[in-house]
Amino acid sequence: MADFEGQTLLITGGATGLGAAVAVEAARAGARVAIFDVNERDGIAVARAAGGRFWRVDVGAAEQWATAVDAVTAELGPVRYAHLNAGIMSRPLDVALSVPPIEDFTLGRYEALRRVNIDGVMFGLQALVPHMARSAGGAVTITSSMGGMMPIPFDPVYSSTKHALVGLVRSLGAAYPSGPVRFNAICPGGFTSDLFPPELHGPDSLEPKDVALEVIDLLLRGATGETRLIVKKDVPARAISPSLG
């Protein structure tokens, strides 16, 4: 069975939250961890805790990817696993979770969101898939959201970017069913992080570690094209199939 022992795992958005939890858990399971993030201070600290390395990479800057993947390969070996996880919401959440007027969604805000949440994944795939195919193949898990499968009235455009990732993963899985790279997505409900204020959490809300363990399972064993939903602590995660019925 596949495991992380001696394998390189690249995580985007690994400085805090879910990505940081994946870094720590995967390192415990033997992975060599590479973190790409724009948050240098926390990224370096997490990389140190995981015995890995940090690179300051803006995932939305296409030109940074090739050089950064070459640097990882030189220091840690070829990338076998990747968690494309960096993401932002369009505005800070507050407890009232009000519905924003559509005209408040300026072009600048739209582009900032698309740049990280969609371009950052596309550029990562374009740099990593040929790289993985040239070596031993690999697996990519993308962080979508529960809001990639159902509506988020307080942040519709964020929800649209996460729906795009679900469509991308399902289509890549259908396009390349026999590899050499597997593609799947984690779709979490709210979990404690800088994106999600603690006031919104209940006793059965997820912690980053709950979601991180599902990401690790997807990386090692998830089916290609799988989109896995995890909503609450005590409800098992499950694959959600696309359905027309």
Ligand SMILES: NC(=O)c1ccc[n+]([C@@H]2O[C@H](COP(=O)([O-])OP(=O)(O)OC[C@H]3O[C@@H](n4cnc5c(N)ncnc54)[C@H](O)[C@@H]3O)[C@@H](O)[C@H]2O)c1
């Ligand atoms: N927290 C939740 O409730 C929740 C629920 C569903 C999905 N998600 C998704 O989980 C992922 C991780 O979010 P989190 O909750 O751990 O939040 P977080 O803010 O702790 O982590 C996001 C990380 O992405 C990094 N990042 C932002 N822009 C970047 C860029 N241009 N280049 C590189 N790194 C960049 C940030 O610096 C941060 O370290 C996101 O994709 C988010 O949309 C979060």
